[in-house]
Amino acid sequence: MRFVGSWRTEHICLLLPILLQLLLPVVRSNRAWNQYTPRLQLSHAELRRNSSAIFWHSGEDIKGYYEVLLLDEDRGWLLVGGRDHVYMLNSENLTQTTHKIHWPSGREHTEHCKHAGKSLLTDCANFVRLLQPFNKTHVYACGTGAYHPMCTYIDLGHNVEEPALRLLTNAVESGRGKCPFSPHEPFSARLTDGDLYAGTSVDFMGNNAAIFRSSVHTTSQHYIRTEAFNDHWLNEPEFVGSYSIPDTHSLDDDKVYFFFRETAVESNQLDKRIYSRVARVCKNDVGGKRSLINRWSTFLKARLVCSVSGPGGMDTHFDELEDVFLLETKDPQNPVIYGVFSTSSSVFRGSAVCVYSMASIRAAFNGPFAHKEGPDYRWVEYKGRIPYPRPGTCPSETYDPLHKSTRDFPDDVMSFMRGHQLMWEPVMPIHRRPLFTQINAPYRLKKLVVDRVDAEDGQYSVLHLGTDDGKVLKVVSIPKENWETEEIILEELSVFQSPILSMELSTKRHALFVSSADSVARLPLQRCELYGKGCADCCLARDPYCAWDGTTCTNYFPTNKRRSRRQDVRYGDPWSQCQDLGDGSEEIELKAVYGVENNSTFLECSRPSPQSTVKWIMQQKHSQNTKELVPGEDIIFTKRGLLLQRITSSNAGLYLCTAREQSFSRTLARYELQVISEQYVANTRSIPHSEPKLGGNYASSSLSYKDLQMIGVSGLTPDEYCEQLWYREKRRQQKLRALKWKQTSENRKARVRREKPLSETIE
């Protein structure tokens, strides 16, 4: 095959990694790093302890592979599809006694699968991949059946209170074209109006992939599909999502949209490039004529772009769609489409969330077609005559009585459709850039659900993002002037140790259900009380789920029209929301601390949030001037507070620790440091300094920060070291306090003796 692309493009390709490297700082500095630090970070253990997260797993020794979740909001159950089983959990309390169905693959299929060299543990079982509501009482379910896919119904019974769970074993049918053979193949399907639309492969090797429609309620094996092994239709597609979306008020115009990634036929690159796509078919497509019998006659696809523009028009593309979420709006024809993308660039790991309007998707399908004259030509915009009715339009009797069905389309439409599946214009995201990006994070974003949250000052989109290392991020997007938005990571929860496989949002129960290969978790949407104890902490967090109710930071429900509830998502300004803030310094107790000359001391003060910066102000004894401390040889700023090394009498004075976040600053701690002379301590010899535990006598105390970093060798980070140091310091302070008191009282005694030698002294 000859590549007709201009030589310049190819040269740029070779330079691409270098250019990307140069671009990276641009991508990164696009947003301040600060807001990429989660406000709240919870480990798995903390999640179990501090918040009401509930975990569930089947209790069997073997991994459950909980790949599919189906939530019934009204009746309050959660169906979980896993390895050889379907479970029904109570969505309020996952740990309650569960119903389960055992649905293994046939013995002969398991044997065959093993003989084909597949693993019994990870391949040759019935991995349930599809659970779709069918009618009021039945759910349609499909599983891989040890590389022999099968489908059937699950009967939940009529009793809403006490649902039964029964597999209709006599209704088991072939799952070919409905469910993949492999438990690992990306897959998407949607059951609508008794038809199952599925993006899947239909062979053992997974080479023959297509978008299928098969009828579920009839016994007919009839189906319509995209052409097999024709890379203009689909080229090694990996399906991510599918939705049925009405196009107009006419039912005839209803379409099913598929979201996937595939090897790009149109990229001029020498290497294999992956592009993301949106494709659509008409629901009333019954296939075409001649060469299009049982083939879609309305199938069109367009590229989905998610990129960050760089200098000189060099864009960084996030090309690989990982997941889509459809956020419903009041207008059923115009939901908002959210996509998570990643890059496969060798230079950096990156993920992005892009948002698309249905208008922009429709515009691409109504725009020019892409055209390729032959194998040796390159892709161009099609400028020739477009036949009537316009290819991709759904047949509608009311609109044109001559075209009742797709089989009535004229021959020129049919032949046009065979050659033109791809649209020329790509679909660009809203504002032509990602809503959220993460570059070189230790994980990739894999799944998302989006919640639209009503807050005191408007409506906000909250993204719940699942990562490939088992984390769930909660991100809020806050609109600013000029169509800019600000994204804040509110939470980073380490839910599992393996990738997030599925996420379901329950707006009714204010909960998020997430699954992995090992377990399923129910997470409350908010953990307001963990943001901090004060109104300012609650307000600064800017979590639309949370508000200050006068005493605590707690769930915000827009229906509670209580005036005392304080929230400011847009600006996070405590001055406007919280009373009696002052600068806080009057209410903060002044603590006395004692330091020994030529020795060290520690003043405790930790950051109230990762977004705030801490500042230390010092006022020397007998001086009116204050100065801001800067870190140096003898002044070390740690996570826990301030470490003063080799104290001299000039260190004596007042210390003020303040935290600043945005325009809000407050005082966190006040200290008065008094310095005891080294000689005095030496003379009394009463203060055991430290247990020599940390591989070195810290008491000799003049460690530089470099030395502190060296401690890393003994298994402690400088911060951990300082933490230990701080605990020890606390004990020492008690002893020093006693000593100081002794010193002053001895002085006093001496003075008293000198002045009034006969009077009593008070001890």
Ligand SMILES: *[C@@H]1O[C@H](CO)[C@@H](O)[C@H](O)[C@H]1NC(C)=O
């Ligand atoms: C979680 O709870 C533990 C004690 O139960 C506490 O030490 C820790 O600080 C809490 N974490 C957060 C983020 O509040």
Ligand SMILES: *[C@@H]1O[C@H](CO)[C@@H](O)[C@H](O)[C@H]1NC(C)=O
């Ligand atoms: C959940 O169910 C278990 C088992 O029935 C029970 O022990 C537990 O108290 C329940 N938890 C809640 C929060 O209802």
Ligand SMILES: *[C@@H]1O[C@H](CO)[C@@H](O)[C@H](O)[C@H]1NC(C)=O
């Ligand atoms: C739901 O579908 C099942 C399977 O086809 C059928 O047996 C059942 O009668 C249907 N139930 C209702 C309420 O339509």
Ligand SMILES: *[C@@H]1O[C@H](CO)[C@@H](O)[C@H](O)[C@H]1NC(C)=O
């Ligand atoms: C403190 O140490 C310095 C040198 O490190 C020394 O010159 C000074 O005399 C010491 N001060 C006291 C009070 O021991």
Ligand SMILES: *[C@@H]1O[C@H](CO)[C@@H](O)[C@H](O)[C@H]1NC(C)=O
């Ligand atoms: C710090 O104090 C301890 C005990 O009070 C003493 O052993 C040590 O030598 C002192 N360090 C310096 C540098 O004076």
